[in-house]
Amino acid sequence: MQKIKMIGLDLDGTLLNDKKELTPYTRQVMEEAIRQGVTVLVATGRPWMGVPEFLKSFPGMDYALTSNGARIVRTQDGSVLMEQLLSRDKAKKILEICAKYDTLQEVYFDGQGYAEAEKMLHVERYHHNPNMWEYIRTTRIPTEDIFGLVDRESRSLDKVQALFADLDERARAWKELETLEEVEIVGSLKYNIEVNAAGVNKGSGLVELGKRLGIEREEIMAFGDGDNDEPMLREAGFGVAMANAEEKVKATADYITGSNEEDGVAKAIERFVLEGGEVC
Structure with missing residues (x-):
């Protein structure tokens, strides 16, 4: 016992x-x-x-x-x-894959989430739970160019997340992400993908x-x-x-x-x- x-x-x-x-x-x-x-x-x-x-x-x-x-x-x-952080280069590869699909993408630096400003205007398209809409709006800092943000920061980050409007697209993106090495892929929701550093x-x-x-x-x-x-x-x-x-x-x-x-x-x-x- x-x-x-x-x-x-x-x-x-x-x-x-x-x-x-x-x-x-x-x-x-x-x-x-x-x-x-x-x-x-x-x-x-x-x-x-x-x-x-x-x-x-x-x-x-x-x-x-x-x-x-x-x-x-x-x-x-x-x-x-x-x-234990995710490298900038790996984060950019993840974002490139998810950008092929209809997604709201986020990156986290120093415990702060940043999300694509234009997509945040339509958060209900990507976050399928209405109880989470206000949470996203009030806790994320909007950015016009998420790739530019990652380049400007030029350092490792906590995590990358993508919220998908279409579940079939999520499944295809997941398969692509699985080809990357040294990453950990999970989905806390049926319509999101979260990627951390391996382990x-x-x-x-x-x-x-x-x-x-x-x-x-x-x-x-x-x-x-x-x-x-x-x-x-x-x-x-x-x-x-x-x-x-x-x-x-x-x-x-x-x-x-x-x-x-x-x-x-x-x-x-x-x-x-x-x-x-x-x-x-």
């Missing part, structure tokens, strides 16, 4: 409900886990600037794993604890952070619902999939909890962490 000392939480479709809210019940359970000495952190594909303010300032939450693990920051000041995923990031904090892999619990959560659920000592998770994510998990609309995170933390604190 193993006591849980760290909990990694995906945001969209997991910790947050469909309205992108943290319910009072889930907040209370998180606060109690922290009070009992558990390290609780978000583990998201979002950049640092895309993490909601109520989680950045959550009492006792000291770390945030962002951009699928490319950047782990200290929440107190946003300073970088760990980073970067939520699971490896969470385990490495645990090592730095003296926490063993077996003492880590992780929650998720999407494709980019699968490595985290597999690497963690105890992986929990949401009821609304993709089937392959559920197959990876040690336990399936309620959906993100049913406070599934809170219920599993209560059962396995607060009510005894041990899992098999």
Whole structure:
């Protein structure tokens, strides 16, 4: 039997409900886990600037794993604890492939997302979830020329993302991207593609952070619902999939909890962490 000392939480479709809210019940359970000495952190594909303010300032939450693990920051000041970045040249190749299709492309530098200005005017064409439209508009900096931005920055970056208007085009782009070496390709949504440097995923990031904090892999619990959560659920000592998770994510998990609309995170933390604190 193993006591849980760290909990990694995906945001969209997991910790947050469909309205992108943290319910009072889930907040209370998180606060109690922290009070009992558990390290609780978000583990998201979002950049640092895309993490909601109520989680950045959550009492006792000291770390945030962002951009699928490319950047782990200290929440107190946003300073970088760990980073593993994608090269500029590789990012340009990814953008060139995705630019062949009807996409809204984004790049993340230093925890900030930048998106194509013209496409952002029609975000509803590319982001098929209405609850995410305002999030994109308020957390991305518009740029007229995303290739020019990458050239001007002339340095490595956190991640590249493309949102697709057409799912068949997404499938074709995925096959093209798979021909590239030294990249990690995932899709947290059915209509997006996220590309990180090779070896970067939520699971490896969470385990490495645990090592730095003296926490063993077996003492880590992780929650998720999407494709980019699968490595985290597999690497963690105890992986929990949401009821609304993709089937392959559920197959990876040690336990399936309620959906993100049913406070599934809170219920599993209560059962396995607060009510005894041990899992098999």
